[in-house]
Amino acid sequence: MILAFDTYYFENNAKTVCIQFEKWNDTTITKTFVEIISGIEEYKSGEFYKRELPCILSLLKVIDLSECEAIIIDGFVIIDDNQNDGLGGYLFKSLNFKIPIIGVAKNNFSKIEKFKKEILRGESKKPLYITSKGINLNEAAELIRNMHGKHRIPDLLKNVDSLGRNKNYT
Known part of the structure; x- marks a missing residue:
């Protein structure tokens, strides 16, 4: 399974x-x-993971991860070419380095040059930015590139985005 x-x-x-x-x-x-x-903390520049990681870890408590192939997050796994952790990197550590994490970001983070992959999907001229830990970056990028959907963002990732924005969906 993939999450x-x-x-x-x-x-x-x-x-x-x-x-x-x-x-x-x-x-x-x-x-x-x-x-x-x-009771979520305010966003602090450079420390986004401190706000979102507890939310993801809390929800993971109700999910059986024994068959999990990978986890996709909206954002970056690493934040620079020194491979310092972003949200996904901290998640990877929290899961004892056992489940690959793939970050799919819609906006570029300029501090990363070598350890991100830009992919184009559909007719879009605007790339998605892929980072990863626990899986080869090129492989992670190809997996996201080949997900179902005709547009820039794969259909299933668009669905998770829509469910989150839907105020009536709980």
């Missing part, structure tokens, strides 16, 4: 959504997990 996470913030709450699917080219979600946590 994809996204977290949305409103007031001092965070809504974390995780979708599960079985194969990289799947078109359907097999399970969905949602959790809302209150």
Whole structure:
């Protein structure tokens, strides 16, 4: 199974959504997990992981990871060419380096040159930015590039984004 996470913030709450699917080219979600946590800290520049990582780890407590092939996050796994950890890197450490983490970011982070891969999908001229730990970066980029969907963002990743933004979905 493959998991994809996204977290949305409103007031001092965070809504974390995780979708599960079985194969990289799947078109359907097999399970969905949602959790809302209150009392979330304010965003601090350079420390985004401190805000989102607890949300992801909390939701992971209800998911059986024994068959997990990889986890996809919305964002960066590393934040620079020294391979300092971003959200995904801290998640990788928290999971004892056992589950590969792939970061899919919509916006560029200029401090990374060597350890990110830009991919184009569909007709889009704007790339997605891929980073990873626990899986070869080129392989991770190809997995995301080949996910189902005709547009820049793979359909299943668009779905997890939509579920998070849907205020009525809990």
